[in-house]
Amino acid sequence: MIQQPELTVIMPIYNVEKYISRALDHLAKQDNMNFKLLIVNDGSTDNTKKIVESYQTKFRYIQIINKPNGGLSDARNVGLAHVDTPYFTFHDGDDWVDSGYTDFFIQAFHKHPEVAMVSCGFWLDYENKIGSKPVTKKVIKGIKTKLKSYQLINNPLGSLFDNHILGTPVKGYTWNKGYKISVVRQNHLCFMENLAFMEDQIFNVEYLALTDGFYCTSRPLYHYWQRKDSMVHNFNLKMIPDNFKANYIITKIIIRSLWQEHKKEDNSKQKLVEASERNRQ
Template identity: 35%
Template structure:
């Protein structure tokens, strides 16, 4: 008999955090689960820790493979998942005990194909809840799933652009529970980061939500997203990020065209491209990038003159933004590289203060 939930965990050199994460899973109030732990070629003691847990709890299945990246590891987990529903947990994060029981029961009661919860950002010394301006619970059905959720994953429209920090808040896979048939029957997998750089979660979700008939959101922060791990795949300088994101945009644009999703989706993608200059900029000004300030400014100038970014800014409206963000994106839209650099440097400092 298949378990109610398969939880997929991609693992690479996280011996310092792994026990905390696995302990949170095996102590779930929902007992009928399987934990598919995919060791992606770790060179530390992660695999030994996994074998120790698997020897004590038969619900833990260990897959040991050569290093191929987080997308490859998650895809290996998907291929071996047998549960009615599928969830994802990163190995440096943890979850509340009742997370999967509440999400599973919501899926059954609502007939939902995907259920999502909120999450806490954990900074070691303090926590910050990710705020979603929504009621305690909301359910979308039929066309509303594509028009209000899937489209939001592609990019924001109108007043949604006012909060750039929420651009990908809906896109994480680890805050969701998926009906396995939605994923497996439609052959949905994760795209390798060597192709798209980041946002493999959002791309996976865009496709999954296309096939979703009912979606439920629970406004409770069951998931704990650890922001202290300096070895995480989300940290570090990515020199090819603009090329990677160009590939990402092409994939999304192709999907919009093939599925005939309409003008709102094209405008949403256009807004994503414009707003993603924030991420491209922060990547360039990061301390992990050892280039000189002058070289960084020149690089920012090249980014702002990219043909796709220039085209997206022609239709990008600034009126919805608060004054600070309006000034920031004005610099980007006008391709004022020095001002763009100075504002990015200030944002980077403020991010650390806020944390």
Template identity: 30%
Template structure:
């Protein structure tokens, strides 16, 4: 039986692909399959992937027209036969024992999500992202890493949920993460491997690193999550979602992306849209119980809020 199916979307990453695939074919865990999804690459990526398919019996290569990261992940899912599913980006690489450690935490399939710690590899520095455990699903929503590539997911569970990554949108991992959590019963369904497993490579020319790419997708993603929770009558996480969404909008989106826009008109439009979105969907966010907890992140968020209106009028 295949223990883990690892889905690897590939698009024009010839410079990084060998390192990524070497880290996967050299895993210490046996009975894994590696599903390479060539998403219409125009460089040498397809040839590199073909070489691995020819040399490793557990490597499958499938090709499709370019549709983006979410579309490639969804496409790869139909070929997966493993007990667990993993998604690895083709410019990242993993430690050789990562999947063995994660699978050993599955408790014979009782865990629905197992996640690993990771290292952010920026062009000028590395930053560890380390968690030892989560004490509740509420804490997981507030502090959990909203990425798909540091986790393995119970396939039979995913099959019953029958939802996919949103195609054509950035921030797709946030959509996937919050919908996953909505379908968990308790924190015991999650395990954490406290070792560094993934090397998450931040390229200055990648889509996720580019500050001027489809910033407005975040509004679509959050609306989709909110609607999913409404339809499925999940009402117990309102404070957690309010805190997480406003923190991301005022922190990551506003400071790291909007304010670095060179187009003054676009910058002003985005500032106005962020303010309007928060005022409409989370009018009482400043009284959020998580915001009132003392932490560096919350002090930062309050500072950002205090200058938001000044920024709006400045630009």
């Protein structure tokens, strides 16, 4: 009997004809092929659509959605609306992954059912450099507190500079993280569509604020391709106000979340004190 997939890989794509075959070739060679590939073609005007369609026979579960161009956040939201598996992750069309990528998310959720988010590390790959380099040599593994989770994910500089040296094996990206679709549906989560960047950090922080349990490892499984022509590596003036706006939203969410955690701890301590007093009486 064929087992139904537990993981959906959402891949928003736009004019990535030079890179999409590499991405799909690596996904087609996963150790665990029991996943659904959900491709959202965001109005590509090059040969991206044609190349993607040629790969349909290489995946057991694949869905291609073609839509007018609406931007990355819009494409991600369309993908979210079509997820029909318990877990999901994201994958950019110009990047690629190691063979253990999909199995990591599935196994991590199986081994840690109490957590709502899991994350792996990632490689940095450059056009003019040979070989892959881990984003940091910092080693982390295990379930983290809410405060530590925010510290690992939050990157106030966003993409204003090439600031990987300041980063962690986690950071605020979506493509190295696994999520539960039940959290998204119950809380009506989506990506903000009026920001040029950092919308992924906002989504992650909102998601963490609504849940308990975050498991992460620094083991790199995702290859982040450093394109000179990509949006995040080309400075534009809209990044400055968007950076301030995003950081304001993120800081507000984190402060409110940690304050709620503090109140829960105080309430728990008070209940323990009251229970102790009742036992002595």
